Amino acid sequence: MRHKRLKCNDVAFNLINHFVFIIITLICFYPFYYMIINTVSANDLSANGSIRFLPKSIHFDNYTQVLAINGLMRAALISIGRTVIGTACTVLASAFLGYVFTQEKMWHRRFWYRFFIITMYFNAGLIPMFITMKTLHLTNTFWVYIIPVIIQPFNIILVKTYIESMPRSLQEAAEIDGAGIFTVFGKIILPTAKPILATVAIFSAVGQWNSFQDTLIYVTEQKLYSLQYLLYTYINQASSLAAMVRNNGVSAVSAVALASQQTPTSIRMTVSVIVVLPILFVYPMFQQFFVKGIMIGSVKG
Numbered sequence: 001m002r003h004k005r006l007k008c009n010d011v012a013f014n015l016i017n018h019f020v021f022i023i024i025t026l027i028c029f030y031p032f033y034y035m036i037i038n039t040v041s042a043n044d045l046s047a048n049g050s051i052r053f054l055p056k057s058i059h060f061d062n063y064t065q066v067l068a069i070n071g072l073m074r075a076a077l078i079s080i081g082r083t084v085i086g087t088a089c090t091v092l093a094s095a096f097l098g099y100v101f102t103q104e105k106m107w108h109r110r111f112w113y114r115f116f117i118i119t120m121y122f123n124a125g126l127i128p129m130f131i132t133m134k135t136l137h138l139t140n141t142f143w144v145y146i147i148p149v150i151i152q153p154f155n156i157i158l159v160k161t162y163i164e165s166m167p168r169s170l171q172e173a174a175e176i177d178g179a180g181i182f183t184v185f186g187k188i189i190l191p192t193a194k195p196i197l198a199t200v201a202i203f204s205a206v207g208q209w210n211s212f213q214d215t216l217i218y219v220t221e222q223k224l225y226s227l228q229y230l231l232y233t234y235i236n237q238a239s240s241l242a243a244m245v246r247n248n249g250v251s252a253v254s255a256v257a258l259a260s261q262q263t264p265t266s267i268r269m270t271v272s273v274i275v276v277l278p279i280l281f282v283y284p285m286f287q288q289f290f291v292k293g294i295m296i297g298s299v300k301g
Helices: 003-041 043-047 061-067 074-100 109-120 126-134 153-164 168-176 179-194 194-210 213-218 227-237 240-245 252-261 264-298
Strands: none
Touching: 043 264, 061 264, 074 153, 074 179, 074 194, 074 227, 109 153, 126 213, 126 264, 153 194, 168 179, 179 194, 194 213, 194 264, 213 227, 227 264
């Protein structure tokens, strides 16, 4: 009787648990769904808030017109480039530094480790950072997106803790066979630490893809604008659609045609979808490593 009661309680708990998580999932999913249905619905209905759950008067002109705006595709290439290159550099730097800080033979290892980690808690501020970037001639260059964020102390902590959880005998066996520090790193550490490196890659890729403040602060040349910065600009200028289109280099004739079809709401929604969808497709590829990597990398032992 008691066993049957426990079984009933487990079934009830599972039902409630699934119901709660389904509700939470729907709440998280609805904003993306809302944006998408508004981009493919009639712009006048979208502007007055008539689109709530189902699209009406479906069309895809918003995407073709927004993608035709001068500078958008170039900005997309800048965002893709900084995401790919920046993520690769951050992952490699975090992996190598995390590995080096686990080596007891490193000269003053504890001092250098704390020297890196303390930067998590102290920041010089915006003006000194801008002066530094200006002095290093990084402003108005593509590398201002890459170099300042290669070293991430939090990622180093994750990788270091993960490597410390690995059997020390793996490295010792390779060192006995004559392997040097780079051989051990390339042939043992990198293949074994894939879960935590995938986790670091997620953090870095999402951060690079969503970043727009570095463009706002360090870049004035339009050819280096990122897609997210253009989104920021479009949102701020959406109330004046004709001015926004003119600033993006569309001809006078096409500007009139675009202004007659587009609304501030359609611009906001369409560009938001274009910016968000790529990272939504990439994220599931690393999801299988995420939980394992973050759990092992954050708890020693």
